[in-house]
Amino acid sequence: xxxxxxxxxxxxxxxxxxxxxxxxxxxxxxxxxxxxxxxxxxxxxxxxxxxxxxxxxxxxxxxxxxxxxxxxxxxxxxxxxxxxxxxxxxxxxxxxxxxxxxxxxxxxxxxxxxxxxxxxxxxxxxxxxxxxxxxxxxxxxxxxxxxxxxxxxxxxxxxxxxxxxxxxxxxxxxxxxxxxxxxxxxxxxxxxxxxxxxxxxxxxxxxxxxxxxxxxxxxxxxxxxxxxxxxxxxxxxxxxxxxxxxxxxxxxxxxxxxxxxxxxxxxxxxxxxxxxxxxxxxxxxxxxxxxxxxxxxxxxxxxxxxxxxxxxxxxxxxxxxxxxxxxxxxxxxxxxxxxxxxxxxxxxxxxxxxxxxxxxxxxxxxxxxxxxxxxxxxxxxxxxxxxxxxxxxxxx
Amino acid sequence: xxxxxxxxxxxxxxxxxxxxxxxxxxxxxxxxxxxxxxxxxxxxxxxxxxxxxxxxxxxxxxxxxxxxxxxxxxxxxxxxxxxxxxxxxxxxxxxxxxxxxxxxxxxxxxxxxxxxxxxxxxxxxxxxxxxxxxxxxxxxxxxxxxxxxxxxxxxxxxxxxxxxxxxxxxxxxxxxxxxxxxxxxxxxxxxxxxxxxxxxxxxxxxxxxxxxxx
Numbered sequence: 001x002x003x004x005x006x007x008x009x010x011x012x013x014x015x016x017x018x019x020x021x022x023x024x025x026x027x028x029x030x031x032x033x034x035x036x037x038x039x040x041x042x043x044x045x046x047x048x049x050x051x052x053x054x055x056x057x058x059x060x061x062x063x064x065x066x067x068x069x070x071x072x073x074x075x076x077x078x079x080x081x082x083x084x085x086x087x088x089x090x091x092x093x094x095x096x097x098x099x100x101x102x103x104x105x106x107x108x109x110x111x112x113x114x115x116x117x118x119x120x121x122x123x124x125x126x127x128x129x130x131x132x133x134x135x136x137x138x139x140x141x142x143x144x145x146x147x148x149x150x151x152x153x154x155x156x157x158x159x160x161x162x163x164x165x166x167x168x169x170x171x172x173x174x175x176x177x178x179x180x181x182x183x184x185x186x187x188x189x190x191x192x193x194x195x196x197x198x199x200x201x202x203x204x205x206x207x208x209x210x211x212x213x214x215x216x217x218x219x220x221x222x223x224x225x226x227x228x229x230x231x232x233x234x235x236x237x238x239x240x241x242x243x244x245x246x247x248x249x250x251x252x253x254x255x256x257x258x259x260x261x262x263x264x265x266x267x268x269x270x271x272x273x274x275x276x277x278x279x280x281x282x283x284x285x286x287x288x289x290x291x292x293x294x295x296x297x298x299x300x301x302x303x304x305x306x307x308x309x310x311x312x313x314x315x316x317x318x319x320x321x322x323x324x325x326x327x328x329x330x331x332x333x334x335x336x337x338x339x340x341x342x343x344x345x346x347x348x349x350x351x352x353x354x355x356x357x358x359x360x361x362x363x364x365x366x367x368x369x370x371x372x373x374x375x376x377x378x379x380x381x382x383x384x385x386x387x388x389x390x391x392x393x394x395x396x
Numbered sequence: 397x398x399x400x401x402x403x404x405x406x407x408x409x410x411x412x413x414x415x416x417x418x419x420x421x422x423x424x425x426x427x428x429x430x431x432x433x434x435x436x437x438x439x440x441x442x443x444x445x446x447x448x449x450x451x452x453x454x455x456x457x458x459x460x461x462x463x464x465x466x467x468x469x470x471x472x473x474x475x476x477x478x479x480x481x482x483x484x485x486x487x488x489x490x491x492x493x494x495x496x497x498x499x500x501x502x503x504x505x506x507x508x509x510x511x512x513x514x515x516x517x518x519x520x521x522x523x524x525x526x527x528x529x530x531x532x533x534x535x536x537x538x539x540x541x542x543x544x545x546x547x548x549x550x551x552x553x554x555x556x557x558x559x560x561x562x563x564x565x566x567x568x569x570x571x572x573x574x575x576x577x578x579x580x581x582x583x584x585x586x587x588x589x590x591x592x593x594x595x596x597x598x599x600x601x602x603x604x605x606x607x608x609x610x
Contacts, residue, residue, distance in 0.1 A: 003503070004504070004508065007503065007504050010496060011493060011496070306493065309493065311472070311476070312452065312491065313479070313491065313504070314476055314480045314505070314508055315476060315508055316477065317476065318473045318476075319476070393472055
């Protein structure tokens with residue numbers, strides 16, 4: 001402490017009471033802790049939702065269709081206006097149409113050891129929405145086979161239900177990919193046959209998928225129906241748990257895989273916790289700041305004569321403000337640092353606990369929380385400075 | 397340079413109207429380094445005049461220009477700089493912090509800005525004025541005369557271009573007045589500073605360059 005500061009300390013005493021001061025500091029500490037906790041909880045939740053470790057690969061793509069009710073039977077095509085409206089929503093990053101085949105088709109095994117025949121219908125979707133990588137997802141008329149993607153659930157159904165009941169061999173994905181089958185397409189002009197091959201399994205779309213080129217060719221040459229709007233579309237979204245998304249779907253009579261939006265209810269709980277922590281933190285901060293401001297005012301008021309005389313003798317209001325700031329702000333800075341450190345410890349232990357539950361969150365406090373702590377520090381610094389200057393500068 | 401233009405304090409306007417004065421309602425200019433004596437009987441505004449010069453009062457008409465700057469136009473921090481660097485003062489009512497020691501009272505003024513003199517010089521001045529023995533006593537328990545000498549030293553430990561004094565020797569005996577006047581003259585010469593001293597009666601304590609009647 002400088003000699004001037006130690007002399008000023010003798011003149012400007014803390015006569016507003018230590019208990020009031022301690023209460024003010026404690027109130028501020030709790031408020032800062034709650035606010036920082038609110039920020040950290042939000043960051044943790046976002047990390048759970050979006051980080052590479054935790055992200056569900058199917059969660060960001062949702063297939064949407066109209067809810068099938070007695071009223072909507074036969075009228076499930078999505079109108080252009082509905083598609084445009086979905087496209088315009090803030091939670092939708094991109095929209096892909098699931099184009100249905102407008103022609104009849106069947107598939108038949110080429111193998112005697114594994115005979116099957118079934119009528120089938122195909123859908124196609126732009127390549128960007130497919131969750132099978134490392135394949136050539138295209139087709140042209142001269143191609144030796146039509147690549148097909150089937151839902152993973154089909155294979156599961158076959159392996160764990162159908163094969164057991166029919167005494168058929170179980171098939172691994174690799175074996176299925178080796179099977180060659182015949183695709184027959186029927187139309188007014190006759191039929192056409194192609195070789196077909198399963199190139200991948202999708203968790204995302206529960207349809208038999210073919211490349212858009214094949215679908216367009218088939219619809220052009222073998223369509224038995226007029227062009228109609230798609231009944232299903234696939235959207236890419238940042239956060240399938242976004243309550244706004246689920247609310248939107250419900251309001252517009254649309255539906256999607258409920259499992260994929262399961263995060264929405266967790267999100268609501270997290271939002272509530274964050275809101276309670278944030279609001280109570282903000283209210284406490286407000287009251288604590290008021291008490292602290294009052295404390296500063298009382299200290300200055302009780303030393304008003306000394307301060308006036310100091311200014312009369314030539315002490316500048318700036319000098320006195322700096323002295324008072326140096327006296328009042330450091331405890332606040334310490335309080336923020338301690339709250340931040342406590343939250344850091346809590347985060348570390350939470351991370352270790354969640355690791356045992358196979359949930360990964362960072363053990364280190366986030367930069368957003370650090371940013372919030374700095375912002376709170378600036379806010380308290382500003383409040384202290386304003387109070388001091390209001391009382392020190394004559395006529396202000 | 398200090399220039400007074402038609403100065404008239406609001407509270408004394410009625411009382412001073414019709415009276416002759418070489419300061420009130422006149423244009424007066426004090427050049428740097430001038431030693432000015434202003435005499436006036438009680439109740440004619442000596443302290444008011446000193447407070448106006450020091451920027452403590454703003455309830456007056458006319459202007460006080462310090463180096464061409466109107467004192468009233470200075471913001472609080474700029475006024476503080478003037479009080480730390482340009483104008484020092486000895487108040488009639490002393491204005492010491494009673495629970496600080498005499499040395500602390502002087503020290504506070506010495507280190508409020510870049511110190512002009514060191515702590516040993518303070519002790520030497522205290523010895524010169526005969527108050528070295530009470531430097532570590534709280535000001536409140538010193539006699540008025542001792543406090544007045546402490547105030548004189550306090551005014552001399554900072555840099556200044558003008559020293560303004562409001563009846564600075566009112567509680568000193570003639571011997572101590574001479575010692576104090578000698579110290580003041582010495583410090584003003586050292587800084588080539590001017591001073592303005594108000595008193596009830598004329599005196600020849602200093603070789604004044606200007607004598608005025610309030």
